[in-house]
Amino acid sequence: MRIYNTQTRKKEEFETLEPGVVKMYVCGPTVYNFFHLGNARPFITYDTMRRYLEYRGYKVKYVQNFTDIDDKMIARANNENMTVRALADRFIEEYYHDADRLNIQRADAHPRATDCIPTILDMIRTLIDKDYAYATSDGVYFDVSKHEGYGKLSNHKLEDLEAGASDRLSGEDDKRNNADFALWKFKKEGEPAWESPWGDGRPGWHIECSAMVKAYLGDTIDIHGGGQDLVFPHHENEIAQSEAANEKPFVRYWMHNGFINIDHEKMSKSSGNFFTVRDLVKHYDYKILRFFMLSGHYRMPINFSADLLKAAENGWKRIETCLENLKFISQTAPEQYTGEAAGKAEALLSEDCAAAKKAFIKVMDDDLNTADALAAIFDLVRSANTAVKTTGISKAILQQTADLMIELLGILGLKAEQENHVPKQILELLQQRSEAKKNKDYALADRIRNEIQSQDFIIEDTPQGPKVTHK
Ligand SMILES: [Zn+2]
Structure with a gap:
């Protein structure tokens, strides 16, 4: 299998650190609201990656965090007159509600930042001991100039970052470098805080992922996934913290999914085209959202519009109808094919099944090309639709075709409703x-x-x- 690695900017042959085992981490949601369409894309993409790796025989250890403390969490909790913890509890439940219906499997662990404070503090202490971090008047910061190779993921040069950041320094005057980032933020009025040797406060965002990766998966992992918007500074900072603290390479393959545009425009709250998944399922089935999301290559931007969703719905119906027909016809089909036409049609369908499976694996092996994988399934739908018009095809081959279609859809996390429920x-x-x-x-x-x-x-x-x- 080949995976496009953001760090090297090329497709690389996938080799795990430990044979047969994939350690995989994906940045999860900040749980202050329902998740939106842009969040849904990485969850669906990496869930599909996990399913495919398992299909290919790997044991996958999958961790996805919940960011349950940050400025947005605190602001919303204050607005709603509830604790940050209670706000997080609520939207973690809402995350599972939507994720389960999108058929996103639960990770092996879903750690919450505020449940990992001792682990986070341990890592900060290590960074201070190694002289990569220092305390200021408002927190503890990571010194980016001490980490060789800072900027290697996002292709930024430290000098450029320093120059670019020179005029936005307000309130952080005692930082050593403009690009230094907070590991720990000292308590401000009205904010929840935890004790630390440097002063009460809360963790910065980046450190939680580095700490959780180490606690749940170890110093080096195989795959780290997230949206393209996280490359800088979040993932760049994760690398700096983890490699400085652990003195080991952090991630072998960095995967980043592309953005979602709405009617060819960037999704944003200010332009009023911001959709949560919960809004969208008033009009479309969860399954259609998942199907739609997989109809493009994960690294490419995907455009979202009512017309495209309608097209996805129709595409999905074609698959379901085909499966329904296969099932129905196989009920009355002979055990063995009867007639010359049936024999020819059967041989052809059998060949097409083998070809579809081969094509599916080939394109999925090529950097998880779900768009072409769906095309392979549609080729099989076309063959099956032709075959079912021929009488005398045997039960076994019709069932085999349906089973293969269900198997391939299942790898993409798509489940066809086939029960006709006839009593x-x-x-x-x-x-x-x-x-x-x-x-x-x-x-x-x-x-x-x-x-x-x-x-x-x-x-x-x-x-x-x-x-x-x-x-
Ligand atoms: Zn993260």
Whole structure:
């Protein structure tokens, strides 16, 4: 498998530090609100990565944090007249509500920043002891000039950062370098605080991820994921802290997903095109949001509009209808193919199944190309739609096609609803109707038909036999 590594700016062959095991960390949400469409993209992308790695036989150790203390948390908690802890509790529940319905699997650990204060303090102490960090009047800062290679992920030069930051220094006058960032912020009036040897306060944002990675996964991990907006300064600072403290390489592969545009414009609160997932599911199914998100390559920007969502909905329906037809026809299909046409169609479908699976793996192996993976599934849908028009294809090959489609969709975290939910007594009536027709008792057949329809089902006679669906 090859992964595009932000740090080297190229696709690299994926090799884990420990054979067969992938240690993976993804920056999670700040839990002060419902998560928005831009947050949903990394959660879905890296959940898909995890599922695919597992499909390829890796054991994946997956950690995603909750940032439950920062300026936004404090401001909202004060506004709502509740504690920061209670605010976090509420929106962690809301995160799970949406994430579960988007079929985002829970991580092996979801640590909260405020539950990791001792771990965070340990790391800050190490950084101070090694002379990478220092206390000022308002907090403890990381000295970026001490870390060789600062800027290597985001391709920034320290001199440029220093020059660029020269006029925004207010209140942080005793920092050694303009680009130095806070590891610990001393308590201000009305803010929650924890004890530390340097003064009561709270952690800076970047340090929580470095501390959690170390506590849950170790000094070096295989994959670190997040949105493109986190490359600088967040991930650059994570590297600096972790490599300075641990004296080991921090991350082997950095993955970053692209932005979401709304009707070709950047999503932002000020332009009024800011959507939470909770808003969107009033109009679209969670599944359609996931399907839509995977229809583009994760590194590319994705454009979101009502038309594109509608197209995604139609695309998804084509897959579901195909699966429904495969299931329905396989119910009455012969155990072995009958007739020459069926034999040819069956051989072709079998070949197309093998080709679809091969294509799916090939493109997913190439930096998780879910867009082309969906194209491979649609190729199979087309083959299956042609095949089901041929009578006499055997049950086994029809089922095998449906199973493969379900398997490939499952790797993308997409689940097709196939249960038609036709109750047993309706199927029995259907059987009696077929018997009656066979015996040319059309009056009885019609009576049974009416009875089935009076129970809110529709009968459609097809070349493969009668098909029953809910009204
Ligand atoms: Zn992070």
